[in-house]
Amino acid sequence: MYDLLKGLRVVEGAAFVAAPTCALYLAQFGAEVIRFDNIGGGPDFRRWPLADNGASLYWEGLNKGKKSIAIDLARPEGREIAQRLAAAPGEDGGLFVTNFPVDGFLSYETLAKLRADLICVRVMGWGDGSQGMDYTINAALGLPQMTGPADDPRPVNHVLAAWDLLTGAYCAFSLVSALLARHRTGQGREIRAPLSDIAAATMANLGFTAETKLQGHQRPRMGNDIFGAFGRDFRTADGKTLMLLAITPKQWSKALDVLGLKGDVAALEAELGVSFATDEGLRFTHRARLYPLFEQAFARKTLAELAPAFDAGGVTWGTYQPLEAALDDPRLFKGNPLFEDVAQPSGLTYPVPGAPATIPQDQRLPVTPAPRLGQHTDEVLAEVLKLSSSEIARLHDAGVVA
Structure with a gap:
């Protein structure tokens, strides 16, 4: 107040x-x-x-x-x-x-x-x-x-x-x-x-109406994928679900570093003739090729291994948690x-x-x-x-x- x-x-x-x-x-x-x-x-x-x-x-x-x-x-x-x-x-x-x-x-x-x-x-x-x-x-x-x-x-x-x-x-x-x-x-x-x-x-302010008007149809549903960028839920080796988001070049680079995916992604870029480093739209367009790489990387690590590495590396991520767990989260409720x-x-x-x-x-x-x-x-x-x-x-x- x-x-x-x-x-x-x-x-x-x-x-x-x-x-x-x-x-x-x-x-x-x-x-x-x-x-x-x-x-x-x-x-x-x-x-x-x-x-x-x-x-x-x-x-x-x-x-x-x-x-x-x-x-x-x-x-x-x-x-x-x-x-x-x-x-x-x-x-x-x-x-x-x-x-x-x-x-x-x-x-x-x-x-x-x-x-x-x-x-x-x-x-x-x-x-x-x-x-x-x-x-x-x-x-x-x-x-x-x-x-x-x-x-x-x-x-x-x-x-x-x-x-x-x-x-x-x-x-x-x-x-x-x-x-x-x-x-x-x-x-x-x-x-x-x-x-x-x-x-x-x-x-209209968010571009939904112009997109639909120009394309002739509204945006299709795509589950948990973040439209026009790289972001989705991924499962860890111990069965935890995390949200990873990489919109900016820095976010993308940090995620690749921590997950050890720079080499795999570079090979995919060479195959496709693109660069994901500065274009979030390309990451979204080719997400079907990128997601399996990330799924495998997440499946090799536990939450306890990924959390400190993500935080130290400046990765944009979050844990999916029920509200009863959120009540104990000091960033949200407790304290x-x-x-x-x-x-x-x-x-x-x-x-x-x-x-x-x-x-x-x-x-x-x-x-x-x-x-x-x-x-x-x-x-x-x-x-x-x-x-x-x-x-x-x-x-x-x-x-x-x-």
Whole structure:
């Protein structure tokens, strides 16, 4: 946690991954994030993975460091409270993150009537407003047909919600950009961020779309091969699986040195009339001839023999390991100052990350747990909306808030 955004008040009305991720990043940089949910929880309040007691580890992970207010959003008075929160006064307020539909009670036109300089970042599925989620957008892009074994035609869904996460990060950047513009001009604005557009733009930025357009077909699946370069998984003599990557000339040269393959590769270069030293594309083109040489070299060595030699030689490599082993990896989790053991509302204590970025000039602040659902209802109503204690009590009695 850092305090670069200290003083900002961001209101979140959202569920699932992208919009909550946006607000999470803002909270980890010091913004006060107030999340409103339906009484009893929204559609993501019980999402898996679950703890043994039924608490959602997913919800705790995406909402740490935020404040929570519970409102009956099915009732007009509850919806009015949500609107007033999103548009509450203050120079550093009027910042709203949502994935509610473009139209409806949280539309920009409705909220802008309450605050003209409101900044609203709205996560969408498709740009036309139709419903779409990470996995359906990904399927439409053709990526599941590019992923998986070369000899199996079935589509392969990856387990990481990449478009959700990328959209969440892009929305955080967009909100801060719009806030800087508001400081200069006083103008508010709505930023619509469809997953489909983030995904399509990314495919174009990485050259996927131009490649397909020019060749007339999308890239074929090729298992674990790294497209356009030399990289793949290899098995050691003791049955361990390692990832080897050689993109730069230095990486390639170091790998050949440690594996003792310079002579064999030189002979192959002479046969083919090519030089692999400076052209990663050639290594990819002729990978079917190169891989057997590397497979044999790996099969002659154990992990214990290869690891120190790779590290000393500057080879780019990694061990395939399950997450339970990664938890003991000091470069990732164990001992990493990014993580702290934090008691969460579930009653469980486990490692929780703060802001992923490290700022050497600033002190890393303690990680804040996720809130209990509705934990800050009275505080937010009193401090942000300036309601009296009697009015807050009336709302509780009427079941409008909890």
